[in-house]
Amino acid sequence: MNSMDLPWKSAWVTGAGRGIGAEVARLLCRNGVTVYGSARTTEQLELLQQELAECSGKLIVVPLDIRDLAAVQEQFNMWDSEGILPDLVVLNAGSHDPFSAAEFSAQRCKALLDINLQGTANCLEPILYRYLGRVSEQATGESDRVFIPELKGHIAVVSSVAGYRGLPTAAAYGAGKAALINLCESLYLDLQGTGVRIQLINPGFVRTPLTDKNEFPMPALMEPDEAARRIVQGLLSKRFEIVFPRRFVYWLKLFRLLPYSWYFKLIGRATGAGKNV
Ligand SMILES: NC(=O)c1ccc[n+]([C@@H]2O[C@H](COP(=O)([O-])OP(=O)(O)OC[C@H]3O[C@@H](n4cnc5c(N)ncnc54)[C@H](OP(=O)(O)O)[C@@H]3O)[C@@H](O)[C@H]2O)c1
Structure with a gap:
């Protein structure tokens, strides 16, 4: 891929150890960005670090479990003491655990929501606090510091098209991703005029360790390096929502408009839903 002229000097990417996050980290690093890569598995991050040396x-390498709010805050305190505040934050870390209605478990539901929803919120709190508190020196050069609504920071949250409507065996995953979509829409409105930018990333199927466990055929499956390219291109655009592969996602967007009777019939036919129960 040709080199890209990127506006960020530094970026924090969660879930950078493998899959989509690792590819985003690769692409940013190869184009001059200092990437703080987080995940729980340090070895995967260290391997990536060696590869990108x-x-x-x-x-x-920033080992971190995003479920641990105190640990996330501690990381930010450390960065504060070193004068570090990444210009771009890609909150990508997430997990999947498909289960049918017959296997429904509150504990498995909580485990997924703790990562996908609460983990993302744990990262948003310290970053929003710092971005919104960023002040610029007045042009006069006087020591008075004023709030100027220029770009203070750029946040991207990875949700999923699985958050658009209910899908079979994805009650917990879809609920967390739907919540993230709504959360980002709310924050987008709240952040108007503050200089803090938030974007929502809704991928379709991407070949990663997360989808490798799927036993069904995945339509329009995309390679992770291509997904990362679409993500970074999207981050450079003015769009709020970054989606890919486009044609697949546009069908799903159309499905969002259908009445339940049509939607359940079509999705049931496409996925064989009901056979898992
Ligand atoms: N692949 C797809 O088709 C697809 C489609 C739509 C949306 N997405 C979303 O895209 C994101 C990345 O997915 P992926 O397919 O790349 O998954 P993946 O290959 O399983 O990678 C997930 C990354 O997140 C990290 N992670 C998981 N739990 C974490 C935690 N508690 N704290 C910190 N890091 C954690 C993992 O590292 P550790 O386990 O070492 O912590 C890993 O680095 C997820 O949010 C997923 O829901 C994926």
Whole structure:
């Protein structure tokens, strides 16, 4: 891929150890960005760091469990003491655990929501606090510091098209992703005029360790490097929502408009839903 002229000097990518997050980290690093890469598995981050050692940017390994709010806050306190505040934050870390109605478990539901929804919120709190508190020196050069609504920070949240409408065996995953979509829409409105930008990323199927466990054929399956390219291109655009592969997602958007009777019939036919119960 040709080199890209990126506006960010530094970025924090959660879930950077493998899959989509690792590819986003690669792409950013190869184009000069210092990437703080987070995940729980340090070895995967260290391998990525070695791989990217010769890049124009660099990867800094930041082991972190996003379910642990205190640990996330502690990381930000450490960054504060070193004068670090990433310009871009890609909140990508997530997990999936498909189960049917017959296997429904409150504990499995909570485990997924703790990562996908609450984990993302745990990251948003300290970053929003800092971005919204960012002040600029007045042009006069006087020591008075004023709030100027210029770009203070850029946040991207990875949700999923699974958050558009209910899908079979995805009650917990879809609920968390639907909540993230709604959360980002709310924040987008709240952040108007503050200089803090938020974007929503809704991928279709991407080949990663997360989808490798799917036993059904995945329509329009995309390779993770291509997904990362679409994400970074989307981050450079003015769009709120970044979606891919486009044609697949546009069908799903159309499905969102259908009355329940049509939707359940079509999705049931396409997925064989009901056979898992
Ligand atoms: N692949 C797809 O088709 C697809 C489609 C739509 C949306 N998405 C979303 O895209 C994101 C990335 O998915 P992926 O397919 O790349 O998944 P993946 O290959 O399983 O990678 C997930 C990454 O998140 C990290 N992670 C998981 N739990 C974490 C935690 N508690 N704290 C910190 N990091 C954690 C994992 O590292 P550790 O386990 O080492 O912590 C890993 O680095 C997810 O939010 C997923 O829901 C994926």
